Amino acid sequence: MSTPSSVLTDDTRLSRADRLLLRVEALLNLASGITIFALVLLAIANVLLRKFLNAPVPGYIDWTEQFMAIFAFLGLAYVQREGGHIRMDLLVGKLRGRLLWLFEFLSVLFMLLVTTALIYGAWFHFDRSFDWNAPNFSTDSSIDIALPLWPAKLAVPVAFTLLWLRLALQLWAYGRAIRTGAERPVAVPLIEDPAEQANKEAATVAD
């Protein structure tokens, strides 16, 4: 069901950096998926324990909300690497060559700017909930069973930082593509031509 990625690779420094980053990103995305799975199991456990033993999971909602910060953010950079964040391709779908890479460069630059602000803000959001001298290092806690919130809040700036690295790498890649005018640069998600698409589709079916 998952199809081969449309990101090309070669043995340049750029592409090696891309694959190195991908290894971390894919691992975190899997962690995100496993968290979703764990959440389902937790809910089932809560229902069954409550029904049969009259002993529901204490603070079930608090725990769920902590898990949510993990699955909502860990995969951010991976999705960007695969070109999975949705966008309107009305205009860029029609562009080719340097002009296309210019638009892609600008687009990633906007993302990088707002991500920089988000890293700063999310870090301080974490920082307000964390204190080396407080019990459990906590200065913010959940409503029911007072779980410390800082671990979940820390996941956010970490995920944004990884996304920042990915965006910086894409700027590098698009910048190089603008310079070289390459039709099919490495390390960025590409819009495929029909022949290539057909080949890859055949490959998925054979799998």
Place this chain on the structure above:
Amino acid sequence: ATEWNVSVWGKRRAFTEHIEKMAEIVAEESSGEFTMAISYGGLSNNRENLDGISIGAFEMAQFCAGYHRDKNRAITVLELPFLGVETLEQEVAVANAVYGHPAVAEEMAQWNARILMTSPMPQYNIVGTGEPRDTVEEFDGMRVRATGGIGSVFESVGAVPTSVTATEAYNSMESGVVDSVAFAQHAHLSFGTIDIADWWTENLNPGTVNCPVVVNTDAYEALSDEHRAILDAAVEASIDHYLTNYAELLEGWETTLSEKGVEKVTVAPEEIAKMRENAGPIHEAWIEEATSNGLPGQELYDLTVQAVSDNAPSN
């Protein structure tokens, strides 16, 4: 002209009437030179109002201590179960006594905040389905939707605190996921739990939440002397308005009970005493934890207990 942004949540209700009143008074007294724009959820989530104040995103906000105990450990003393508070007037007096303690001011200062006034909430009595439960024994095995300290005290007599959201409380009680729900009256009304309840405990009074209204310290100090005086002076009239308004709501409560066919359960004093006994260790634990946090735990606790008895409604 000065405009303050005020962050509250939900919709306009008895719980926010003092803030509405304050905006009215302040605008009037300053001839429109000092106004407040009250936003119901547009500026922040309810659990991040203190963060917003600390950042300086808005000038005034309301929050409940129990939403995030670690953010405001000192005032959680007001949320301890079975403090024995009976009326809203008493609630206000006790809250003001605690707010006046330097440890509270210091903790709020870490958030760049300064407490302006409280938002007194009635005690979280429980509604339930099935046979009325009026003894501690009958609480054994009862699934109750109650969070924090109130949940703990129910747990201590064998009840089962069950985690469901406030919005799912109605559905959960209806289907039997929980047997009972602890809320203040207005929440029993707005979440509809009263509609399907068979009974309501009128005098269990297990505790409540404490919800101050705070201002951003910089913004407060930046006010002109005249405006600051207007703001400070408006507190009393705002609280009076709140209490009058809530009293009307509570009058309607009796009618609501009889309309919905909800039985008023009176728990015998000796039964309440049994539960209050179990609240003892929870109080002890609070003092111990507060002290280990560098707060004057015993002092805050004694202050609270003293204020409760000093302000007991005269019979």
Place this chain on the structure above:
Amino acid sequence: MDALIDMKALLEGVDVFTMSLWLSGLLLVLVVIGVRVAFAAAFIGFLGLCLFFMQKQGFDRGLVTAMKTVGQIPHSKATQYALSLIPTFILIGYLAYYAGLTRYLFEAAKRWVGWVPGGLGVATVFATAGFAAVSGASVATSAVFARIAIPEMLREGYDKRFAAGVVAAGGTLASLIPPSAILVIYAIIVEQSVGKLLLAGFLPGMVSALIYGGLVIGLAKIRPSLGPAVGGYSWGDRFRALPGAMPILLVVFIIVYSIYFGWATPTEAGALGAGVVLAMAVWQGMRFGQLKGALMEAAKLTVMIFAMIWGVLIYVRYLGFAKLPDAFATFIAGLDYPPYLILLAILLAYVVLGMFMDAIGMLILTLPVTFPAVMALNGGVGGEPGSLGMTNEEAAIWFGIIVVKMAELCLITPPIGLNCFVVAGVAQDAKMDISVSDVFRGASPFFVADVITVAVLVAFPGIVLFLPGLL
């Protein structure tokens, strides 16, 4: 920077409300030039907050306040319990795919209704309606059926835009037919019974499916080139297709049973459904690698949707500071027209807003304004019906269904329509030659169908209120 730029002086007298309209226009430009939507919205929200705070606090402090304000929103908004349903239902979608449920459903629908004009389109509508009974997220439903129904329709020579449009629109049924994440969100915002709202969505969901089906038949009759009927199935073939689709009934039974007999809250019931579907998928021989694949895909889609939610909510937070909702409330309250005309105006405003916004963002932004406006419009006191012919309690449920239908409409209207993006995304992922604009064009007739549905629900509120009335 304060020494270099005096932002307070520069922004002196700039009207915040006007500024918010300009920035909203700029957001549109960013989206059109292809900036990822979540980040375009976040960027504009951040920019707006910068200007808002700099006007008050100068450049340096204003910038810090803006960064700290936007920095709270992702964690704060993404960790709301009600939203935990979303990944659960996405996972159900992928697991159901491995359990063969979606394929069986589509196959059964094809054999039963494929013979009508535009048969595979009608089959898609009914299969998505069936799947809606286990899925609570319309985006996930569209994503799953994009993988199954579109390739099949393309094989039968269906018009690619039409095929993609049916899937995008069919997915929206998942938000009316219970379980439904967005109805839960509505219930939370306006503090109404989740159970009543979920029950209220059932009949309108059915009506909506029938209207979609009718529309597909009508279109296919007018333009046979859209796609042929797929006939030639005997009654034997039809009945043989049913057992495969039966497990969906089992899942529905478990969800309904567990909610109504006190096993689970509506939110937890979703997880029970996921558990059952997981067991089925394992029984069907799902391998570990496939489970890992499903988890990777579910995570990807979840992250994408959540980014959309917090991204849009950063922009919405800015609108909150710019007091756009207040401006709207004042506007509505000042109107001196018949109630149904004002209601129509509100619904039209939703159509316009819905073009640019995501469904959840739009509800969160507008309900604090429109809900009280509609309640005031109805004006029922106590148990007395108001000017819309309903008690206020009934009107609250009824308006929920109407507004969710409007929000679903915004998932299929350009330029921002999540369902269409997701269908195009899946199509691109599966290397089908379908662009976002193809999907939008294909979905446009369903806009008409939705308008008819809303009109029917306004004319006959009983369709909404009958089932919750039984509670």
